Amino acid sequence: MSKLHVFNAGPCLLPQQVYDRSIDAIKDFKGTGVSVLSISHRTKEWGEVMDEVRANWKELLSIPDDYEVVMLGGGASLQFLYVAMNFLEKKAGYLDTGTWAHKALIEAQGLGNAYAVASSADRNYCYIPKGFEIPKDLDYLHITTNNTIKGTEIKTDMDCPVPLIADMSSDILTRRIDVSKYAMIYGGAQKNAGPAGVAFAIIRKSALGKVSRYIPTMLDYRVHIDKESMFNTPPVFSIFVMNETLKWLKDVGGIDAIHALDEKKAALLYSEIDRNSFFKGTADVEDRSIMNVTFVMAPGKEDLADEFLADAKASGIVGIKGHRSVGGFRASLYNAATIEDVQALVDCMKGFEEKHI
Ligand SMILES: *Cc1c(COP(=O)(O)O)cnc(C)c1O
Secondary structure, three states: OOOOEEOOOOOOOOOHHHHHHHHHHHHOOOOOOOOOOOOOOOOHHHHHHHHHHHHHHHHHHOOOOOEEEEEEOOHHHHHHHHHHHHHOOOOEEEEEOOHHHHHHHHHHHOOOOEEEEEEOHHHOOOOOOOOOOOOOOOOEEEEEOEEOOOOEEOOOOOOOOOOEEEEOOOOOOOOOOOHHHOOEEEEEHHHOOOOOOOEEEEEEHHHOOOOOOOOOHHHOHHHHHHOOOOOOOOOHHHHHHHHHHHHHHHHOOHHHHHHHHHHHHHHHHHHHHHHOOOEEEOOOHHHEOOOEEEEEEOOOOHHHHHHHHHHHHHOOEEOOEOOOOOOOEEEEOOOOOOHHHHHHHHHHHHHHHHHHO
């Protein structure tokens, strides 16, 4: 579609195949003669997409049989409220590892007793807290596996003595996970699983139904599981594009293949950041995210930031300005970004250094 190198943090770059098939379906959905934008969600053809998208999730992540996958509007931010509504009875613990983790905690506090079991706010969330105690009497522990803004990541499935709920918005479908260790996994699609407009939730059915509060119909996961994500009109087009994204991922070899590529892309960029005297990473090395690479100008070189951004723009590099809370730069290396994209950024950083030495 373009010769640009797109590192946007979200909505993310999607594979060309996904754009092409989405365009085709806008013109004619599955040979029905009707656009996917206008197809009734009660048709057989649409029902097939819903079945397929659930099956693709289950296949890609080896989701056990006692879990269900639902697709919902409202983004990951509405899931913050869903989680508390459906799981918070007496007390919930949150691992406070960044901007989104903190927002999830605040949302739960509006409904009951929720608190941070550990936090890395003391150093602007540049690391993942370790060795913290998880009280056995929590209804659940909520974690954010990849901190999209701060550039840190929890890269293993932790052992947890209470139901574990994870926001995996920005690192879902990038590594093999042991779904059975989680009561629930959720995220907004727009950072690796599709376009904006739909969120996914992977829920262990037996973890539901344990709270005594009234749950409004639209916020009750049991309703959406029972109605197979079609209690009301689902975000049809977003789900269509999500399904195409999952199909693409299967075509390129699935989770293990994409994980190997993602690691390679991240290693390429981090090694340049560490080598190049003009740049410096912001996250602790051991907790660095392989999806969102955050870095700044090295000390004393801060006023060159605008010049670097201009050079990057001239090289066709898009979307690397850092989030305002961290500053500097952030390159999001989601699944559709290629080694060539990352190499273009690395070459630009090398060129910048040569120009100034
Ligand atoms: C982007 C993001 C969110 C918010 O997603 P929305 O769909 O915009 O509500 C939540 N959590 C994480 C980890 C994110 O990266």
